[in-house]
Amino acid sequence: MPIEVNGKTFETDEEGYLANINEWEPGVAEVMAKEDELELTSEHWDIINFLREYYEEYQIAPAVRVLTKAVSKKLGKDKGNSKYLYGLFPYGPGKQACRYAGLPKPTGCV
Amino acid sequence: MSILHLVNKSPYERDSLDTAVDYMLDGDTMLLIEDGVYAAMSGGKAASKISGMKVSVLGPDLAARGISEEKLVDGVTVVDYAGFVDLVESNDKVQSWL
Amino acid sequence: MSNIKKFMYVNRRAPYGTIYAWESLEVVLIGAAFEQDVSLAFIDDGVYQLVKGQDTAGIGMKNFSPTYAALGDYEVTKIYVEKESLEERGLTLDDLQHLVWEDEDDDWAEKDSIRLVSCAELAQVFAEQEVMFNF
Numbered sequence: 001m002p003i004e005v006n007g008k009t010f011e012t013d014e015e016g017y018l019a020n021i022n023e024w025e026p027g028v029a030e031v032m033a034k035e036d037e038l039e040l041t042s043e044h045w046d047i048i049n050f051l052r053e054y055y056e057e058y059q060i061a062p063a064v065r066v067l068t069k070a071v072s073k074k075l076g077k078d079k080g081n082s083k084y085l086y087g088l089f090p091y092g093p094g095k096q097a098c099r100y101a102g103l104p105k106p107t108g109c110v
Numbered sequence: 111m112s113i114l115h116l117v118n119k120s121p122y123e124r125d126s127l128d129t130a131v132d133y134m135l136d137g138d139t140m141l142l143i144e145d146g147v148y149a150a151m152s153g154g155k156a157a158s159k160i161s162g163m164k165v166s167v168l169g170p171d172l173a174a175r176g177i178s179e180e181k182l183v184d185g186v187t188v189v190d191y192a193g194f195v196d197l198v199e200s201n202d203k204v205q206s207w208l
Numbered sequence: 209m210s211n212i213k214k215f216m217y218v219n220r221r222a223p224y225g226t227i228y229a230w231e232s233l234e235v236v237l238i239g240a241a242f243e244q245d246v247s248l249a250f251i252d253d254g255v256y257q258l259v260k261g262q263d264t265a266g267i268g269m270k271n272f273s274p275t276y277a278a279l280g281d282y283e284v285t286k287i288y289v290e291k292e293s294l295e296e297r298g299l300t301l302d303d304l305q306h307l308v309w310e311d312e313d314d315d316w317a318e319k320d321s322i323r324l325v326s327c328a329e330l331a332q333v334f335a336e337q338e339v340m341f342n343f
Contacts, residue, residue, distance in 0.1 A: 174224055
């Protein structure tokens with residue numbers, strides 16, 4: 001289902017992930033979150049931006065375990081744990097946050 | 111009657127390069143593409159096989175594999191896709207050593 | 209845990225001519241979730257996978273070489289590169305990416321992941337493995 005952001009149409013795959021990562025803009029995350037009835041806070045954006053940087057550098061979406069460890073290192077141990085991340089992204093930090101960030105589904109996520 | 115010999119396999123994995131070299135006649139040209147470009151790296155064991163021959167390599171395939179042009183065997187020329195087409199045009203036939 | 213096994217992934221193909229290299233990398237990343245004792249070996253044309261400076265813009269394929277640098281995050285810290293394969297191809301360690309992992313127990317100190325080994329040495333490492341995957 002394509003999504004509409006500020007009058008622009010973005011193609012997605014059957015699971016709602018953006019078809020073309022390079023088309024992403026912050027509004028994409030906002031619209032996707034609204035559909036999930038979630039309000040994005042700066043805490044959400046920390047994770048979304050982190051994921052985009054990770055993808056930019058390594059060309060993959062990190063597994064949740066890797067994300068947790070890396071966030072812990074970068075943003076502190078109080079944020080680098082699955083309880084905190086699931087609190088932000090109840091559908092799973094890997095799947096949901098990656099989707100908002102315009103990334104493909106994390107490798108190994110089913 | 112000149113032939114353009116296309117080699118797209120690594121010389122360290124297949125014997126395509128050896129056979130192509132054996133079939134090269136005066137006036138023929140060899141074009142290395144895909145994994146075939148590894149043959150054109152100087153310092154490699156396969157490099158001696160093509161020395162002194164008219165050999166071109168496809169630039170985009172070199173770049174993809176992280177091979178800079180300074181690493182190429184002397185005399186090997188780099189062509190882009192348009193150069194690939196020119197080579198096909200300027201030879202009578204293309205022999206692809208798959 | 210007692211059921212940790214020694215897994216070895218053997219990579220023998222160049223990166224873009226076939227799908228083996230990328231498939232192997234994906235399996236390694238997925239398999240990392242099982243928290244086994246993972247090692248990777250690069251021999252024959254497999255050493256080309258680690259060559260630095262790859263730029264695939266001109267061939268329209270995904271450049272997955274940056275992903276090797278993420279292996280440390282996945283606790284893959286033992287990457288064996290066979291000396292003879294490098295030499296045969298006119299390559300040295302300087303031509304390869306510098307892969308490191310961060311040791312959480314040592315204040316995140318960066319440590320080298322790549323171990324340059326001879327064929328004979330690598331054969332000994334293979335002998336110690338419990339599961340071998342070949343790509």
